[in-house]
Amino acid sequence: MRDQVTKPIFVVGSPRSGTTVLAYCICQHPNILYQEEADWLGPFAIDAAVNHRRGSARGPRGQLSAIGVGHEEFLLSFGQSINELILSHRKQFQSRRAQWDVPPFTISRSPEEPKSRWVAGAPENSFYVCGLRKLFPQALFIHLVRDVKDVVRSLLNFFPDGRNRLIATEQDAYDIWLRRVNSCLDAERAYGPSVVHRMRYSDLLHQPEAAMRSLLEFLGEPYAPQCLEPLAKRINSSNVPSNFNPSDPATDPAMVARADELSDQLQNLRQPRETSAGAAEKLEAEFDHLVQYFHDLGRNYSEAQRLIISLQRELEHVKASAAGASVT
Amino acid sequence: MQAPINKPIFVVGSPRSGTSILTWCLGHHPNLFPVPESNWMGSFAVNVAIAHQVGAARGDHSILSAMEIRNDELFAAFGQSINDLILRHRKDLETKRETRSKELKIDGRWLEATSTLAGPKERWVDGTPEYSFYIYGLRKLFPDALFIHIIRDVRTVVRSMLNFHRVTGVQLAPNEQEAYSYWLRTVSACLEAERAYGPNVVHRIRYADLIDNAELAMRSLFAFLKEPYTAKCLEPLALRINSSEVPPDFKSDNPPTNPAIIEEACQLSNNIEKSPQPSASSSGAVAEMEAAFEKRAQYIATLDMDKSRLEVVVCSYQAEQSRLESAIAELQRQFDDLSDRLTQIPGTNR
Numbered sequence: 294m295r296d297q298v299t300k301p302i303f304v305v306g307s308p309r310s311g312t313t314v315l316a317y318c319i320c321q322h323p324n325i326l327y328q329e330e331a332d333w334l335g336p337f338a339i340d341a342a343v344n345h346r347r348g349s350a351r352g353p354r355g356q357l358s359a360i361g362v363g364h365e366e367f368l369l370s371f372g373q374s375i376n377e378l379i380l381s382h383r384k385q386f387q388s389r390r391a392q393w394d395v396p397p398f399t400i401s402r403s404p405e406e407p408k409s410r411w412v413a414g415a416p417e418n419s420f421y422v423c424g425l426r427k428l429f430p431q432a433l434f435i436h437l438v439r440d441v442k443d444v445v446r447s448l449l450n451f452f453p454d455g456r457n458r459l460i461a462t463e464q465d466a467y468d469i470w471l472r473r474v475n476s477c478l479d480a481e482r483a484y485g486p487s488v489v490h491r492m493r494y495s496d497l498l499h500q501p502e503a504a505m506r507s508l509l510e511f512l513g514e515p516y517a518p519q520c521l522e523p524l525a526k527r528i529n530s531s532n533v534p535s536n537f538n539p540s541d542p543a544t545d546p547a548m549v550a551r552a553d554e555l556s557d558q559l560q561n562l563r564q565p566r567e568t569s570a571g572a573a574e575k576l577e578a579e580f581d582h583l584v585q586y587f588h589d590l591g592r593n594y595s596e597a598q599r600l601i602i603s604l605q606r607e608l609e610h611v612k613a614s615a616a617g618a619s620v621t
Numbered sequence: 622m623q624a625p626i627n628k629p630i631f632v633v634g635s636p637r638s639g640t641s642i643l644t645w646c647l648g649h650h651p652n653l654f655p656v657p658e659s660n661w662m663g664s665f666a667v668n669v670a671i672a673h674q675v676g677a678a679r680g681d682h683s684i685l686s687a688m689e690i691r692n693d694e695l696f697a698a699f700g701q702s703i704n705d706l707i708l709r710h711r712k713d714l715e716t717k718r719e720t721r722s723k724e725l726k727i728d729g730r731w732l733e734a735t736s737t738l739a740g741p742k743e744r745w746v747d748g749t750p751e752y753s754f755y756i757y758g759l760r761k762l763f764p765d766a767l768f769i770h771i772i773r774d775v776r777t778v779v780r781s782m783l784n785f786h787r788v789t790g791v792q793l794a795p796n797e798q799e800a801y802s803y804w805l806r807t808v809s810a811c812l813e814a815e816r817a818y819g820p821n822v823v824h825r826i827r828y829a830d831l832i833d834n835a836e837l838a839m840r841s842l843f844a845f846l847k848e849p850y851t852a853k854c855l856e857p858l859a860l861r862i863n864s865s866e867v868p869p870d871f872k873s874d875n876p877p878t879n880p881a882i883i884e885e886a887c888q889l890s891n892n893i894e895k896s897p898q899p900s901a902s903s904s905g906a907v908a909e910m911e912a913a914f915e916k917r918a919q920y921i922a923t924l925d926m927d928k929s930r931l932e933v934v935v936c937s938y939q940a941e942q943s944r945l946e947s948a949i950a951e952l953q954r955q956f957d958d959l960s961d962r963l964t965q966i967p968g969t970n971r
Contacts, residue, residue: 329687333676340668348661353721356659356747361713362706370706374698378690385689389681413684590924597935604938611945 299376300431302512303331304414305422305477307470308459309447310439311494316414317398317523318497318505319435323406324514326383327398331413334375335421338428341368342584365427372428379411398523419473422480422489423576433512434484436477436564439494441470441556450534463541467552474555483576485568486511493560497524625743627704628765630846632748633756633814635807636793637781638773639828644748645731645857646831646839651740652848654711658749662703666758669696670918693761700762707745711737728860734853753807756814757910760822767846768818770811770898773828775804775890784867798878801886808889817910819902820845827894832858 302319304312320327345364348357357367387400401408418425425432448466451459460466481489490511496504501521509516630647632640641658648655673692676685685695715736718727733739752759759766782800786792794800815823824845830838835855843850 329682329684330679331676331684333672333684336675337668337672340672341665344661344665344668347664348659350660351657353717353725354657356657357661359657359714359717360707360710361717362710367706370702371699374702378694378698379684379688382688382690386687389687389689587925591921594924594927597932600935601938604935604942608938608942608945611942611949614949 298409299373299429300410300433300513301328301376301429302410302412302433302435303418303422303425304412304435304437305419305473305480306416306437307419307439307444307473308416309444309451310416310437311497312414312416312437314523315435315437315492315497316412318520319412319508319512321399321519321522322509322514322517323402324409325512326380326386326408326411327400328379328411328413330415330417332415332417334413334428335418335424337371338368338421338424339580339583339587341371342424342427342580343588346584346588365430368427369430372430375428376411380409383408402519416473419476419480422476422484423580426484426488427580432488434477434480434489435508435511436481436489436491437494437497438474438477438491438559440560441467441474441552443494444470462543464544464548467544467548471548471552471555474559479572479576481564482569482572484573486564486566489564491559491564495560624701625705625708627701627763628744628767629704629707629763630744630746630767630769631752631756631759632746632769632771633753633807633811634750634771635753635773635775635778635804636750637778637785638750638771639831640748640750640771642857643769643771643826643831644746645735646854647746647842647846649731649734649739649854649856650843650848650851652742653744653746653846654714654735654737654742656707656714656745656747659747660749660751662747662762663752663755663758664921665699666696666755666762667914667918667921669699669762670758670914671922674918674922693764696761697764700764703762704745708743711742731857734856750807753810753814756810756818756823757914760818768811768814768823769842769845770815770823770825771828771831772808772811772825772893774894775801775808775886778804780867780871784871796876796878798876798882801878801882805882805886805889808893812893813906813910815898816903817906820898820900822902823898825893825898829894 302325304316304319306312316327319325342364345357345362345367348362349355349364351358353359383401390400419436422434425434445463445466448460448469449458449463460469477489477491481491490508492504492508501524502518505520506516509520630653632644632647634640644655647653670692673685673695675683676690676695677683677692679686681687684690715732718725718732718735722729722732735742753770756768759768779794779797779800782793782803783797794803811823811825815825824842826838826842835858836852839854840850843854
């Protein structure tokens, strides 16, 4: 089983940038299986790294350090398990999806399709590219980028459950786009175009074949025209009214200007061809910071509880002094 | 290729009950090898539970539920990964133990007996007392794992815990009350596992029997582990290891311990000495352990959010404190001002 290919594909970027529809397109390829939103994998990579730190904390007396299991091997072995589980559940997934009234796409066109890789489109994974690469060192990432104004309009008109808006304010919408896109740009710089492939949403709509050919070449898969089929349908749309004006006076104009400028750059400039060791170190440091944060969380939580009790006591003392001073 | 055997053995119970020596004894068996104490698999099991909750939260729109990857399956797959990692690194462990045997205080004969040259060594033994609290989660990771609950008289354990730091510099319990309390918690957790899973999964062994009736105790233990008996496993008992060297006249000078805790612990310790472990498993006890595990997962899953909430509370208290302190300073200033003015009024003598 361990000989299976472990080369998953993650579609990342801001929500409402076409991540879902692009994942539907890619999974029409005979070698790629669709995955629902895999938003547990990033936090799991951090948890696994925390546990590796715990198991190596005592040097030669720590279990993992004593048996010589480094954190790369540790996370990689869980990544392989996840890959095997996913690929071995293809039949269950297909039969479950067959019960849907209107399946949004075809899971598999024939049992002969190898489907030896899987694709997951989860915008939250934009924050976890470094950790996902630890679970799956050969994973590839597609950064799908869409004009920020369109994304904001779509976010403000998206009601996932039919009643409640996904995002409350225009400011929140801009913030969501900025943070995820900036994380993906960090990953582009850190790992280069052989690991992260930037794709414009507008190219997917207006030059789908060229965009898909380029994408499949990046993935190392032969071109398959059926990957364009899902684009004929309107999927997961937010139905923005034609007269919708998102402009909210409470939105920070500096943030809007920053987002607009970045969005324009992304529409006009190509992604960098080189990798940057500094950017990779930055992502690694951020990952380590999160690992340390969660490693210490339990202890810090208890300390915060103790601090509250001592502050409550001090406050009572100060109040008593204040009452005394007033009487004087 | 045949999948490697995945039947680890966990020696659980209170610290200072003989978990280390028993782990080394078992490691002298040709099919078993001892791994250093670990403290990560319990919390890892909790993290896996959280990961499954997140990965299955949205039904058909979440990866794990959409693929029908059940909770048990995810746990077992990760347990298999851990088992594979440990088995794959047996040689590295041996090499490290050989090169650091002096620092780690490992007898040369033990290195030989626990090496892969001494047998196939297809199962590993972990003697981490802390795992007494994580038996449910460890069983999820390793459904075929077996547990040995070693139990020692509470008074002896408490004396040993309180003296341990003198020999090793490691403080196991800051005072007598904490030592009694820790014994109670670990032993109660193991007793619950005994009730839940029965004697086919958890085997109770008395420390006194290991010392006084070693061969008999070890034969019974190997029958439980389904491994043939070997007298070699008794060899480590001839050496005194990891002792806390309690002076004969030792008396705790700690602050007074709550007598109710001492009484509860001594009563439980006496009861265990007299009564055998339950002969059947109990689905009710399993349900209780499952509920406790899920509660812990829930607690850990929300800890980050709860910590942020606590930080907000801390900030508001600090702001309130600073506001009150300013108000006091202002009152004091007004008071001083009034006092000054009073002294300036002719005929006022303050």
